[in-house]
Amino acid sequence: MHSKRQSLSVRLLGFPSSEGAELGTALAHPPRDGPSYSCLLGDSLQEPDLTIANGDDLGALAALLAWQPDATRPALVIGSAGMQFPCAHITRPLDMFQMFKLLSEMARKRAEALNDLPPPAPPHDRRRRIRLDLDITDPAEFVKMRRPQARGAVLIVDKRGALRDHVARLLAAHHVAVEWTESAAAAVRLCAETPVAVVMINTSTPGVDPYALCAEIKQQEGAERIAVVLLVNQASGYDTARARAAGVRGLLDKPMADRHLVAALKKLLSLPQ
Known part of the structure; x- marks a missing residue:
């Protein structure tokens, strides 16, 4: 008996349209021995199962940090981010085999983590547009302004x-x-x-x-x-x-x-x- 294939929703952050389309096509045709993936549209309100961010785009990296990646919310950075992130990282030129290997391992660890803990609540949105500078505002101030x-x-x-x-x-x-x-x-x-x-x-x-x-x-x-x-x-x-x-x-x-x-x-x- 075959086990049910794991299906994951993916949010792409900060990729140029051509590279985003290439990634979307690749994710729609993953290796048969791993999870299946579906890319969320840009305006989707659905929380993704994992996020892939362009390491060369500051806005994408800021949005990634705001998403608070962890074992249950895995993320992958593609490109030269220039700093350490609490998630997997792969450089360009992109090796699709290596990417799918990383994604498969992230999916496995996510499933294990969700078996031990319930899925966390999505992080609360402070604003529609992510700030690129260092935000040292007291969170209580955002509660007052909301x-x-x-x-x-x-x-x-x-x-x-x-x-x-x-x-x-x-x-x-x-x-x-x-x-x-x-x-x-x-x-x-x-x-x-x-x-x-x-x-x-x-x-x-x-x-x-x-x-x-x-x-x-x-x-x-x-x-x-x-x-x-x-x-x-x-x-x-x-x-x-x-x-x-x-x-x-x-x-x-x-x-x-x-x-x-x-x-x-x-x-x-x-x-x-």
Whole structure:
């Protein structure tokens, strides 16, 4: 009997588009005797299982440190970082065989660590843009500056109510209301008339333009705090420019594991991890 192949989500940080595409293609075709990998899109709200950072990009290295890599959150730096990092490191020119060997070993140690300890809560975001200088601010100051999340229900826009029922079960312990509609007009009305904290739009919902719907929701008074998230099948594409112009908070890939969905919702709703 064959054991189930380990599948890991990967976030690429700071790579030029050409090198990022090359890495993505390589990760999509890994050796058969190791884990499988899927690269998260840039706006994905899903926490990665591991991160690969460009060692020649200061922003990528700052984001990597903010992610706090450890045994359960492994990371790999590619290139001349110029300093020591608490993770694996490989130089250029990139040897794909060596890279996959390192990734496989990291995946093995991660599985062992998760057997001993529960997965850690994702690090709390201080800001959308990572600072490149040394941050010596007292963390309590960031707590004071942080604006509260919008309070209210999770609204799901989908062609069927099955996802609504599933999310309601996942959040039952937190007593969060979960609503559903298949109509863009009804979604706008619900956001105007009732407290809504998060709107999740399945981009394959018939008759719904997810970007236009997000923009219409955001035009309402007080709606700037509503987090609009798109549920996207990578094969169907994601228009980053339209999403950001409309005010979309980010995306979640379909299909997604319950742990990724719950982690993202807890973060958006400011619920205890």
